[in-house]
Each structure stands twice: as C-alpha cells, then as structure tokens.
Amino acid sequence: MGLRNLDGASITGCKERWLSPRDIASERRFSIAIVLRSCLAESHQLSATAAADVDVDSLQLTPFTGGDTRFVIAQTLEIAERAAMQGAIDHSEAEWIEMTCRAAETLDAPHITCVHVDYKTGNLCLTETRNGYRVSDLFDFHEARFSNGTQDLLRHAYSFIDFDMSCAHEFVRSTLAHGGMPFRIDELMRLFVINDRIKIWEYFTQPEEAPVIPAGLRFRDWANHYLESGVFKV
Template structure:
C-alpha cells in the first residue's frame, strides 16, 4: 500500500487511509492525493475521487476546531451568497488517521496562498483582486448575530464574550498563563479587544526581550485616544480574524475578479466587522500601498464607516499586530531588523494616515 509524507502536521498517509475516509462519507473511490506546498500549518491535502475534488483537513490544532469551522461555514452557506466549502463533513473519530478529520469540496479558483500563482498576476489583476476582497468581506458581514460573542463547541452555541475564556482562547483557561480570575466576567467587544492587545503583548514578553513596557505604554496611548470611538454602537457580524488572500480562492470574469471560495474559519466570531480589515490591509500595504487603499475603499463602498472609524482602525490594527507579534515571538520567527521592538515593527500599520489611507 502506497504511503507518502504529506506535511509535518499530518505525517505519512496511505492511499488506503484516503479511501477509508472517502468511503466513510460515500464520496467515491480514491484516485490521487496531492500535498499542498503553501499555507502555514500543513493541515490540508487535495484529494481526488471518482465523485469529485475534495480537501482533507486533519489533526486539529485544538478541541472544537472543526466543529467551529463547520458552524460558521454552514451559516455563511445558508444566509449569504459567499461561496464556502459545503457540505463540511467531520469524522470525529481517530480510527483511520489517528486524529479526527474533515472532508469538504475543493473550491474552484486560483490559490492566492501560492506564491508562484501570485507571481503570474499582472498589476491590474492584483488591483482587481484587492477590490474583490473588499467587496467580498462586506458580503460576508451580511451574516449577523444578536450579540457579540463566540461559538463554543462544548456547548454547541454562540455565547457572549467572557474575559477569562477569551484571553485563554483557544486553549482551556487552566492552560493559559497570566490569568488569575476567580469567576467568569462578561465583557463588551471593545473591552475584549483592549484586553487581548495588552494580554498578547505581556505574554510576548516571556518569549523575547523585544516587547518592552514602552511598547505597551505606546499601545495604551492609542487605546486611550479611541475610547469614545470604541463605544460607537454596531450590529455584530461575522469577523473571521484571519481574512486575507491566503484563505480564499478567486476566479476571473472578464476584466473583473470574484472571490470563489472562503475557508479556514477557526478564528471566527461575531463582533465589529471593521476589525477584519486589519490583516489584509497590512499585507497589501507591505506589497503595495495602492492595493491596501483599493481593498479598504471597496469594503467601505459597501459598508460606510461609522463615526470614529479612523480611531477604531488603529485599535483593531493593534490587536491584529499583537496577535501576530505574539505568535512570531513564540515561534522565534523574525525577518526584520533584530533590534526592533513591537512598536518599531507595528507603527507603520496602526493609522490610516501612516498607511496612506486617510
């Protein structure tokens, strides 16, 4: 029986295992599997059967990852026109691979996570794709909820944000450092954002000397200047918290491009939709500030900004940068000046003016 190493996360898999997974959901006979050379965590494999093209996603990062992704994918499928991989089949048992797995349809379109694909795109095509991402993000946010909160697989429902669980997420509270709350504390979306920024930065201090108290004070000054803006009412909607080119595919329609598939919803929750501008805007800014401008303007053309947008943009960008910075410090990843602290790295992103978006 043929076996092959597909990724560090998934390990060596055999054709027989793929066949067993397909049979479990009556998805045809196994034809071939293809390792995916892009993406950060190596959870996915392209699988072809006699019934179609699929993605196998395995070895979850945390308990409830797949049921969380299934929950938000189902809602997007049922309540919006956003293309998502549905059905999203979950086998919670470990008997085939040694870990639970998902099988879902492979979405048609260009894989923008593939650097080789992006290298082939012309400047005009990149601009059209940035516009499509902004419009699609606005469309995703047609999925709303009565209150801000997160889906919890253990309860099978969306619950309002609780500060202790939110700071520990996605691990259990007992596994997280720096937490000492004696009981649950309900928290507003704004307070959750602020608490996560400070928590991520303080936690990053344990991994290197590149997060200083001066960095935290700098972040707190931005937060203080945005207090009024953060209190501006909003209708809670889907926030993916990792919205970027790498988590979707696109197709061309004449001179226009459209998002033809969105996936990887494990960090999703319901909150202020403006927060989902941060990651893609920063990545576009690094490549070409004009792409960032096109992306943000396309979004705002569909979802006009509320009062205080500029101040909230800074705080939401701080959160996104703090999440990534924490991960980079923990993982010992760095591709910038070794002497830089968090402020040195993040300051170019945290205002509309600094990014040339004002």
Template sequence: MTTRAYSARLGDISDAQFQQALDRLDLGELVGATAVPFGLFGQNVFLTTSRGEFIFRGAQHGDWQFAKEVFFARLLAERTAAPVAWPQWLETSPEIFGWPYIVAPRLPGQPLADPAVIAGLSADDRWQIAWAQGETLAALQALTWAAAGDFDLATGDIVPFEGGHIGHLVREVRKLVADADGSGSLTPEDRAWIEGVLHQAALVRDSGPAVYLHNDFSLNNVLAQRHDGAWAITGVVDLMTSTFGGGEADLCRQAANYLDQDPALTSALIGAYRGAGGGGPDAQSRAPLYVVYERLLLWEYFTRPPERAGWTAGKTFSGWARRNVERLTALL
C-alpha cells in the same frame, strides 16, 4: 490498500478509511486523495470521488474547532451571498480516524495562499483581487448578530463578549502583551505605546450592529478565479477564528499586508469594502485598537522562542506596527 502520511497532524490514513467516511455520506467511490500543501496545521486533504470534488478536514481535539466552523458556515450560507463551502458534514465519532472530521464540497478557484499563483499575477490582476476581497468582506458582513461575541461549544451558540468587542480586544491585547513579555519581545517603549492606544480605546464604544468577523481575512484564506477577464473571490476558507464584532477589524490584516506591497491595493480593498456597504460610522476612533490587536497577534506568535522569525530581526513592535496604525487609521 494504499496508506500514506498526508501531514504530521493527520498521520497515516488509508484509502479504506476515506472510503468508509464517504460511504457514510453517500459521496461515491474514492478516485484519489491529495494532501493540501497550504495552511499552518496540515488538516486538509482533497478527495476526488465518482460524485465530485471534496475537501476533508481532520484534527485531533478538533471537536470545538469543527463545531464552530460548521456553525459559522451554515449561517454564512443561509444568510449571505458570500462563497463558503456548504453543506459541511461533521462527524465527531473517532471510530474511523481516531478524531473528528469534516467533509465539504471543494470550492472552485485558485488558492491565493500559493506563492506560485501570486507570482503569476499582473499588477492589474492584484488590483482586481484586492477590490474583489473588499466586496467579499462586505458580503460576509451581511451576517449580523445581536451583540459581539464568540462561539461556545457547551451551548452551541454565541456568547456575548463582556464589555462588547472593544472590551474584548482590550483584554486580548493585555494577554498578548503578557505573553510577549514572557519571551522578551517587547521593549519598555513598546509597552508604553500600547498602553496609550488602550487608554484611548477605553473612551470608545462599539458602533453599529455586530457583524461577522473572519479574523484572518487575508490572501491565505481565499480562493479566486478569473472569468471573462475579471477576477472574483470564489471561496473563503478556514473559519476557525470567526466571531462577531466591529466590521473594520477584519480589514486590518490584509490592508496592512497590502501597505507593505503597494498602498494602491490597500485603497482598492477599503474602497470596495465601503462601496459595497461595509463598515460603520466613526471607524477612525476604533482603528488604532483594531490594528494594534491584529499586529500584536502576529508579533507575539512569530517572536516566540526558540526560533524567532527572520522578518522580526532588528525590529521593535512599535517601530514595526506604528506606521500601520497611522496609515490605516487615516484611510478608515
């Protein structure tokens, strides 16, 4: 019996444990198991069996996370043409591993979280992938809900945000400001600039239907494949942060990342998204709040002590994020 540590999060797992899980689902005999080297949390293992290729996701205290991921994966599979893994088999019993887990079919394509994959792309490849991302985001957002909200484990349903998506984001920004203040990573000028954005946001209302939001829609969470010379997104993964809200909010992370690399990629992403029917009216009035929230999420996380990320050195939040707010607001 082979036992190995697949990650710090998962610890030691034996082949016999994986086989027990596979037997419960009638997914064949285990041929091999390989740790997935991407992702912050070390939750994933690729399983090859006599029945095919699968991904195993496990985590201590994963009850809420996995119930939420399965909830959104089911909706996306049933109501959209977006490429998500389905079916997903959720086991909440700790009998085999000591914690809950999911098994799902492995999606095709190359992980764009892999720096080696990105390094091998030509300029035209990158443009095609940016365009495909925009189309995929619009496909995801074919999933709509009656009101902006988030998954609630107790009810197994979506609970609306008080004050809608705008009200929710204003509260979240204030929480992030308080957390960032605790680590001393905001200047008085940063706080004044953020307050100005929040003041303007208070005058804005949600517009259009609440649509699906991944909330970390970036290269790190998509798979892509080239067929007959054209790239397509073949998988969207890690649905833990999913909610419903204003569609353009999900453009912000990847659009800002592309601005730092090549603004033409940002234009491709947004153009494809719009061309495929994504987004609603008057996006410019909501864009500053969307961008500040997304940028502040990253800033607060990567400026936490004791080790501040190197890319934040010598920067202030407003100095770093203001350009993104101005450029993306203009593009939207």
C-alpha cells in the same frame, strides 16, 4: 473546511498555485481587491445583537462580557504581557500598548457583524469566470466571531502596503464606499492594528520559532509602519 474540498485556487494558500500578492500583476490586484470587497460586504450582512464568540461547528454564540471593544482590549493586553515576559517588547512599548487600549475603552461598534479576522487572499479561493473573478471558498475560521467588521480590512490591506500602496488604499476606500462598513473606520483602528500586529509579533518572537523578525526592529516601529501608512484614514 478542508483544502481538498475547495474548487478554486488560493492566491497564497494552495500548493496548486503558490503566489504571493507581489506576484500578482498590478491590473489583477485591483480586480481582486474589488472581488474581496464584494465578498466582505456580503459576509458582513450576517449580524448579531451583541459581540460574541462563535463555535463554527455548532454555530453556538457566547457573548463577550463587557462588549466587543473590551474583549479586544483584554486580548491585546494578555498577548502583550506574554510578549513582554519573553523580552519581545520593552517596558515603554508595553506602556504604549496599554495607553492605546485605555484610550479606546469607551468606544464600540454600532453594528456587530460576522468577522473572519484573518481575511486575506491566503485564506480564500478565487475562481476565474467569464465575468472576472469570484470568491468560491473561504476558510481558516479559527478566529471568527461576531465583532466590529473594521478588523476584516486589516490583513488584506497589510499585504499590499509595502509595495502597492494604491491597491491597499483602493481596497479600504472601496469597501467603505460600497457599504461593507456601516460606521467610521478611524474610531478604533489604532487599537485594532496593535491587536493584530501584537499577535504576529508575539508568535514569531517565541524562542522555539525560527527568527523571522529583523534584528533591531522594535514592535512599536513595526506597528507604526501600518498606522502611519495613511491607508486606514478616511
């Protein structure tokens, strides 16, 4: 779906209204969190009998060998290996990632849903109506798959953890309370946070990328910032 076809305004993704979540007034943040919760609950009604990759053009499903958790583990270890090869993580961090992956091997989601993976304000458009906001468009499905829906909580919550913890908590809490996640959140969250953060870390520490990660910051400390925030504990 191209941006030219969108009828709303993206909070972070369209030139017409380029706002970071920090620029959103606090009273609007809660309203938007509720709207995103509702959209997520609706999209997660689309389910499958097994975890699978999805071709967004043909809608063809390719099941993951070994299930969803093993797919996430394999992806995490592959990206961590690349990060280690380019010196972005050290040996102790690589071991920490591997131990986290192994601890989650026997866990899996009892319910598989359509997961966006990059679900955040920058990848959707909001339209203001007489009754508040609604999500009018959702885009950037390059990571979408049928998987554990917990993963769709991550990136929107991250965007508020550094400066509005209450909004991050509200988004996660209300999504769980209103049926967006039909299973416990804490079983696989450590794996999912590390999987998500190592993708970002590996990409932005590539030699050809402009340096954006502060000098001296270690991956484990950065990932633990989110893990220890308390937002993902219920």
